[in-house]
Amino acid sequence: MKVIKRDGHMVDWCPEKIEEAVTKANKEVEDEEQASNAQIKNIIKYIEKLGKKRILVEDIQDIIEMKLMSMGKYELAKKYITYRYTRELVRRSNTTDKAIKELIDGENEYWNTENSNKNARVVTTQRDYLAGITSTDITKRFLLPEDIVEAHEAGIIHFHDADYFAQNALHNCDLINLEDMLQNGTNLNGVMIEKPHKFLTAMTIATQIITAVTSSQYGGATISLTHLAPFVRDSYKRYLDKYKKRKCSKEDCEKFAKEDLHKEIVDGVQTFQYQINSMTTTNGQAPFLSVAMYLGETKEYKEELAMIIEEFLKQRIQGMKNEKGVYITPAFPKLLYVLEEDNIHKKSKYYYLTKLAAECTAKRMVPDYISEKIMLECKINEKGEGDCYPCMGCRSFLTPDRTISLGNIAKAKNYVPGKGKYYGRFNQGVVTINLVDVALTADKDMDLFWQVFEERLELCHRALQLRHKRLSKATSDVAPILWQHGALARLDKGESIHELLHNGYSTISLGYAGLYECVKFMTGHSHTDNGKGKEFALEVMKKMNDKCKEWKAAENIDYSVYGTPIESTTYKFAKALKERFGVVKGITDRDYITNSYHVPVFEEIDAFTKLKLESEFQKLSPGGAISYIETPNLTNNLDVVLEIIDFIYNNIMYAELNTKSDYCQACGYDGEILLDDNLEWYCPNCGNRDHDKLNVARRTCGYIGTNFWNKGRTQEIKERVIHIDNKDA
Numbered sequence: 001m002k003v004i005k006r007d008g009h010m011v012d013w014c015p016e017k018i019e020e021a022v023t024k025a026n027k028e029v030e031d032e033e034q035a036s037n038a039q040i041k042n043i044i045k046y047i048e049k050l051g052k053k054r055i056l057v058e059d060i061q062d063i064i065e066m067k068l069m070s071m072g073k074y075e076l077a078k079k080y081i082t083y084r085y086t087r088e089l090v091r092r093s094n095t096t097d098k099a100i101k102e103l104i105d106g107e108n109e110y111w112n113t114e115n116s117n118k119n120a121r122v123v124t125t126q127r128d129y130l131a132g133i134t135s136t137d138i139t140k141r142f143l144l145p146e147d148i149v150e151a152h153e154a155g156i157i158h159f160h161d162a163d164y165f166a167q168n169a170l171h172n173c174d175l176i177n178l179e180d181m182l183q184n185g186t187n188l189n190g191v192m193i194e195k196p197h198k199f200l201t202a203m204t205i206a207t208q209i210i211t212a213v214t215s216s217q218y219g220g221a222t223i224s225l226t227h228l229a230p231f232v233r234d235s236y237k238r239y240l241d242k243y244k245k246r247k248c249s250k251e252d253c254e255k256f257a258k259e260d261l262h263k264e265i266v267d268g269v270q271t272f273q274y275q276i277n278s279m280t281t282t283n284g285q286a287p288f289l290s291v292a293m294y295l296g297e298t299k300e301y302k303e304e305l306a307m308i309i310e311e312f313l314k315q316r317i318q319g320m321k322n323e324k325g326v327y328i329t330p331a332f333p334k335l336l337y338v339l340e341e342d343n344i345h346k347k348s349k350y351y352y353l354t355k356l357a358a359e360c361t362a363k364r365m366v367p368d369y370i371s372e373k374i375m376l377e378c379k380i381n382e383k384g385e386g387d388c389y390p391c392m393g394c395r396s397f398l399t400p401d402r403t404i405s406l407g408n409i410a411k412a413k414n415y416v417p418g419k420g421k422y423y424g425r426f427n428q429g430v431v432t433i434n435l436v437d438v439a440l441t442a443d444k445d446m447d448l449f450w451q452v453f454e455e456r457l458e459l460c461h462r463a464l465q466l467r468h469k470r471l472s473k474a475t476s477d478v479a480p481i482l483w484q485h486g487a488l489a490r491l492d493k494g495e496s497i498h499e500l501l502h503n504g505y506s507t508i509s510l511g512y513a514g515l516y517e518c519v520k521f522m523t524g525h526s527h528t529d530n531g532k533g534k535e536f537a538l539e540v541m542k543k544m545n546d547k548c549k550e551w552k553a554a555e556n557i558d559y560s561v562y563g564t565p566i567e568s569t570t571y572k573f574a575k576a577l578k579e580r581f582g583v584v585k586g587i588t589d590r591d592y593i594t595n596s597y598h599v600p601v602f603e604e605i606d607a608f609t610k611l612k613l614e615s616e617f618q619k620l621s622p623g624g625a626i627s628y629i630e631t632p633n634l635t636n637n638l639d640v641v642l643e644i645i646d647f648i649y650n651n652i653m654y655a656e657l658n659t660k661s662d663y664c665q666a667c668g669y670d671g672e673i674l675l676d677d678n679l680e681w682y683c684p685n686c687g688n689r690d691h692d693k694l695n696v697a698r699r700t701c702g703y704i705g706t707n708f709w710n711k712g713r714t715q716e717i718k719e720r721v722i723h724i725d726n727k728d729a
Contacts, residue, residue: 132163155576220393402504432511560623563596571712
C-alpha cells in the first residue's frame with residue numbers, strides 16, 4: 001500500500017508511524033484513557049484490511065480518530081487531534097531558513113541551476129534569490145489555497161514565478177511601447193527624459209528604459225528597432241547641416257554626412273550591446289530582452305531601419321569578448337528577424353539582410369525567424385485583418401488584437417484610432433498543467449483521462465484567477481515607468497491598472513508541458529505519427545483552447561494557451577512523476593519531460609518534417625510557442641541555412657535553429673564542448689572540465705543559456721538529435 005502525502009508524493013505504508021503518533025498521545029492522558037498496544041495494532045489491521053493500493057495520509061488520520069472515539073477513548077482522540085494540528089502548524093511554519101543557508105553556501109541544487117542565465121554565486125543574483133525564497137514561502141503559506149500549493153509541490157501543475165507573487169504588482173512579459181517613450185518623452189527615477197535628437201542618444205536612452213522596465217517585471221521584454229529608425233534620419237540631417245555650414249559641395253556634404261552617420265550607427269549599436277550585456281536588473285541578471293527586426297513595420301523609415309538591422313547582425317556575428325578577450329556568443333539580446341516579401345527572395349531588395357541573418361544564425365544561434373506570411377494567417381484582429389508583430393520575450397505572443405474598439409484605454413500618446421495596438425501590452429502570468437501526470441493518473445482509461453484533465457484544467461483556472469486578482473489590486477504608482485511614463489501606459493497617478501487586465505488588452509497564460517509523453521502513454525504512439533497519436537494530441541490541444549475560450553467569455557480576461565518554456569521545471573516534473581508513479585519505460589525513465597508540443601529531442605526526424613508537423617500545433621498555442629531544429633556546424637554551408645529560412649517563411653510562424661557556439665579558455669578550442677556519460681561538460685581537445693573556464697552556449701527554452709543547467713535539462717541537451725546533415729559542408 002502506498003500513502004499519498006500532502007504534497008502529492010507517495011511513500012510506502014509504514015504502520016510504525018501510527019504506533020509512534022498514538023503512543024505520544026497516550027503519554028498525555030490518564031492510564032484508563034490510554035490505548036493498549038493491542039488496540040493500536042487493531043487500528044493498523046483495520047487500515048490494512050481496507051485493501052487500498054493508495055490512501056491519503058489525511059484519510060489515515062481520520063480513521064485513527066474515528067477508531068479511538070469508537071473505543072470510548074475520547075480524551076485520547078482529543079490529544080491525537082491536538083497532536084495532528086500541532087504537526088500541521090510545524091509544516092506551515094517558516095521554511096526559508098534551510099533554503100537560504102543552502103543558497104548562501106552554494107549547496108542548493110535548485111537555485112544553483114534554476115536559470116541558465118543567472119549565476120547564483122554572484123551577490124546581485126543571491127539578493128534576488130533571497131527575496132524569492134521569502135516570497136515563495138509567503139506565497140505558499142498565506143496567498144495560495146492549500147490544494148493549489150500541494151498540486152504545485154507534487155508537480156501536478158506549476159504555479160510559475162511564485163518567487164515574485166508576494167508582490168502584487170509584478171507581471172510576466174512586455175512588448176514595450178518604445179516609440180511613445182522616445183518620441184513623446186518619459187521619466188526615469190523622477191528625471192524627465194525628453195525626445196532625443198540623434199541616434200546614439202536614442203540608443204542610450206533605450207537601454208536605460210529597458211533596464212528600468214525589466215526591473216519592474218519578471219519575464220521577457222521586447223523592443224522594435226523600427227522605433228529607433230527615425231533618429232537615424234535626425235542624425236543624418238544634423239551631419240548634413242554641419243557640412244553645409246562649412247560650405248562643402250552638395251556631393252561632399254552627402255558623402256561626409258553618410259560617413260559620420262555610419263560611424264554613429266556602429267557606435268550606437270555597440271553602445272546598446274555593451275549596455276544590455278553589462279547592466280544588471282533588480283532580478284540579478286542582464287535584461288531578458290528580445291529585439292525585433294521588422295522592415296514591414298515602416299514605409300517612411302525603411303532605409304534607416306535596414307541600416308540598423310545590418311549593423312546589429314554584423315556585430316552579433318562578431319560576438320562579444322569574454323574575460324580572456326576572445327569573441328564568444330552573448331546570451332542577449334535575442335534577435336527576432338521577420339521574414340517578408342522584401343527580404344525572402346533572392347531578388348528582393350533586402351535579401352542581403354537575410355543572407356547576413358543566416359550567417360549570424362550559423363555562428364551565434366540568432367536571429368530567430370518570424371514568418372510574416374504565416375502570422376498574417378494566424379493572427380486575425382477584430383476587424384478581420386491579419387497582423388504581424390513580435391513576441392513579448394522569447395515566445396509569448398499576444399492573442400489577436402481585440403483592443404481596436406476599446407479606444408485609447410492606456411492613454412498612449414502614439415495611439416492611432418482604428419488601428420490594432422500591440423506595443424504597450426503585456427502578460428499577467430502563467431500556470432502550467434503537467435499533461436504527463438494527467439495520463440498516468442488515468443492509467444490508460446480514456447474516459448478517466450478526460451475527467452482528470454477537466455479537473456486539472458479547472459485547478460489551473462483557479463490558480464490563474466488568483467494571479468489576475470492579485471495583479472488587479474495594483475495602481476499605476478507601483479511601477480511608474482510601466483504604467484505612467486509610457487512603457488505600457490500613461491495612466492494618472494494612483495489610477496488602477498484594472499481596465500488593462502480586461503478586454504483583451506493583456507493576456508494570461510494556460511501553459512502545458514509533456515504532450516509527447518501524455519500521448520505516448522495513452523495511445524502507444526508519438527504525436528508525430530500522423531495517425532492515432534497525432535489525432536489524440538490535437539484533441540488535447542483543442543480541449544485547452546476551448547477551455548480558454550470558455551473562461552474568456554465568462555470573465556472578459558484573455559486566457560490563452562501557451563507552450564511553456566519549462567527550464568528547471570522540466571526536471572522538477574520528471575522527478576515528481578517518478579515519485580508518484582515510479583519508472584514507466586519511455587515515459588518517466590528520463591530526468592526531463594518534453595517541452596510543450598515539441599517532438600521529443602531523441603526522436604529521429606528531419607528538419608522540414610519537424611517544422612511542418614509542429615506548425616499545426618503552434619497554431620493551437622496562440623499565447624506563445626516556438627519551434628526549433630537542431631543542426632551541426634553550418635558556418636560553411638549557408639545555403640542550407642537559407643533553405644531552412646525559406647521553408648520557415650512558407651510553413652511556420654516562428655522558429656529557430658539550434659547550433660553550437662562554445663569556447664575553452666584553457667586551450668583556446670572553439671568547437672563543440674561535449675557531455676560525457678555522467679553529464680559532465682568537457683573540452684574534447686584538452687579535457688578541461690572547469691566550468692569557470694568553459695564558455696558553453698545552448699538554446700534552453702527560447703533564450704540562449706550560458707551558465708549551465710540542472711541535471712534534467714543537461715540530459716535533454718545531451719540527447720538532442722541532429723535534424724539535418726551537413727554533407728555538403
